[in-house]
Amino acid sequence: MTTTSLSANELVLRQRRFFRTGETKSLAYRVDALKRLRLGIEKHQQRILDALRADLNKSEAEAYHTEIRLVLGELDYTLERLEQWMAPRVVPTSDQIPDGTSTIHPEPYGVTLVIAPWNYPFQLAFSPVVGAISAGNTVVLKPSELTPNVSKVSADLVRDCFPDEFVAVMEGEVQTSTELLREKFDYIFFTGSTPVGKVVMRAAAENLTPTTLELGGKSPAIVHKDANLKKAAQSLVRGKFLNAGQTCVAPDYLLVHEDVREALLEEIGLEIASKHGEDVMQNTDFPHIVNGKNFDRLSRFLNDGEVLLGGRSDREQLMIEPTLLQGIDWDSPVMQEEIFGPILPVMTYSDLDEVLEKIVDRPKPLALYLFTNDQAVQDLVLGTVSFGGGCVNETLLHMSSHELPFGGVGESGMGSYHGKQSFETFSHHKSILVRSV
Numbered sequence: 255m256t257t258t259s260l261s262a263n264e265l266v267l268r269q270r271r272f273f274r275t276g277e278t279k280s281l282a283y284r285v286d287a288l289k290r291l292r293l294g295i296e297k298h299q300q301r302i303l304d305a306l307r308a309d310l311n312k313s314e315a316e317a318y319h320t321e322i323r324l325v326l327g328e329l330d331y332t333l334e335r336l337e338q339w340m341a342p343r344v345v346p347t348s349d350q351i352p353d354g355t356s357t358i359h360p361e362p363y364g365v366t367l368v369i370a371p372w373n374y375p376f377q378l379a380f381s382p383v384v385g386a387i388s389a390g391n392t393v394v395l396k397p398s399e400l401t402p403n404v405s406k407v408s409a410d411l412v413r414d415c416f417p418d419e420f421v422a423v424m425e426g427e428v429q430t431s432t433e434l435l436r437e438k439f440d441y442i443f444f445t446g447s448t449p450v451g452k453v454v455m456r457a458a459a460e461n462l463t464p465t466t467l468e469l470g471g472k473s474p475a476i477v478h479k480d481a482n483l484k485k486a487a488q489s490l491v492r493g494k495f496l497n498a499g500q501t502c503v504a505p506d507y508l509l510v511h512e513d514v515r516e517a518l519l520e521e522i523g524l525e526i527a528s529k530h531g532e533d534v535m536q537n538t539d540f541p542h543i544v545n546g547k548n549f550d551r552l553s554r555f556l557n558d559g560e561v562l563l564g565g566r567s568d569r570e571q572l573m574i575e576p577t578l579l580q581g582i583d584w585d586s587p588v589m590q591e592e593i594f595g596p597i598l599p600v601m602t603y604s605d606l607d608e609v610l611e612k613i614v615d616r617p618k619p620l621a622l623y624l625f626t627n628d629q630a631v632q633d634l635v636l637g638t639v640s641f642g643g644g645c646v647n648e649t650l651l652h653m654s655s656h657e658l659p660f661g662g663v664g665e666s667g668m669g670s671y672h673g674k675q676s677f678e679t680f681s682h683h684k685s686i687l688v689r690s691v
């Protein structure tokens with residue numbers, strides 16, 4: 255199924271022909287396109303919110319703040335600075351070439367492919383699109399089939415704003431991605447799971463296409479004994495249960511110093527009740543699990559260890575309440591894969607070095623969250639563990655800053671974006687040395 259009537263091959267050819275006209279390269283064209291996208295989002299805002307409610311039961315407030323607002327913010331930030339980013343940068347030339355001038359020219363790659371996941375199906379589709387357009391590329395966007403309402407409104411929005419020779423949406427299932435990946439793109443930007451990231455990279459290798467992979471993994475949260483427990487609990491509950499835990503940078507599991515375990519868990523229990531209600535199963539705004547397959551996968555974890563808090567679920571509603579598990583160790587099933595749901599395993603520690611060794615032994619996480627005001631502990635953790643990005647005494651917020659490049663490392667991904675970094679990611683940097691004759 256496609257929203258353009260073209261095949262992947264025809265679409266890419268058409269975009270390549272258009273790219274070669276050079277139209278997308280001017281500042282005026284890029285600014286106009288970004289403004290059109292902004293207006294389109296505003297026009298379709300209610301439909302986007304309704305689609306997010308239908309696909310994931312996101313409340314309007316959650317959907318607006320975690321999806322639409324972030325994309326509008328990227329657009330505004332980019333529009334204000336694009337001219338400056340596009341300017342060639344003059345850099346020093348070696349003393350041996352006194353008549354030389356050296357410059358770096360950011361230029362678009364050409365025809366780009368953006369493949370998006372379902373968990374923030376609007377934001378994670380359109381933030382990369384902003385970057386691709388700002389850098390002067392054409393874009394084919396493939397939304398996730400697991401959020402069909404958002405996929406449909408994304409296609410309508412793009413069709414409203416752009417001709418398909420410039421930006422087009424190809425809706426569809428895995429087969430559609432597979433067809434697209436057979437084509438030669440000039441850049442591929444993929445957000446999704448680590449196994450599919452490998453499929454994308456293998457396909458990209460055929461054409462030596464540069465690729466950004468925004469993947470997942472198990473992101474630890476560490477609460478040290480000196481932490482402000484109330485603030486840590488607030489931040490952990492927000493970070494873990496936003497979108498019912500279906501957030502790539504959600505704290506996946508909790509490591510708490512044994513001295514503060516009881517007090518922290520009590521604060522977490524109070525915070526869940528205050529934020530999501532005494533009986534979360536009755537909270538009609540708590541997001542749902544995306545489908546039955548993921549619900550069943552998560553339900554199996556509910557039998558891992560012992561339920562400390564929560565534990566109820568309803569398959570018909572695709573609802574799992576915020577749940578804390580204890581009696582978990584590093585070998586437990588729930589510790590072997592990214593959870594991606596509202597289930598938080600809790601482990602205690604007394605020796606921080608031992609914990610860091612365990613984390614370093616595993617694939618590099620996408621995020622890490624540390625709660626402590628002890629500078630030596632911060633230095634130790636940040637200096638020992640390699641991870642994509644993260645926060646101290648907070649969760650998630652590093653990813654909402656335009657100034658902080660966002661991305662993973664190792665199995666959690668490669669490359670980064672947001673703010674200026676999106677423009678850089680979607681640009682080739684052409685180095686030119688000019689001599690006077």
Ligand code: NAD
Nearest residue numbers: 370371372397398428431446447450453468469470471502
């Ligand atoms: P997924 O990898 O299953 O799917 C992502 C996209 O790839 C979808 O559009 C899908 O149609 C397509 N796809 C699926 N299988 C494919 C295949 N075999 N060949 C080609 N394309 C294929 O991921 P998902 O379930 O949509 O998202 C969840 C995962 O994404 C989690 O692991 C999460 O951590 C990760 N994620 C990462 C980030 C990030 O920014 N790093 C953000 C959100 C989600």
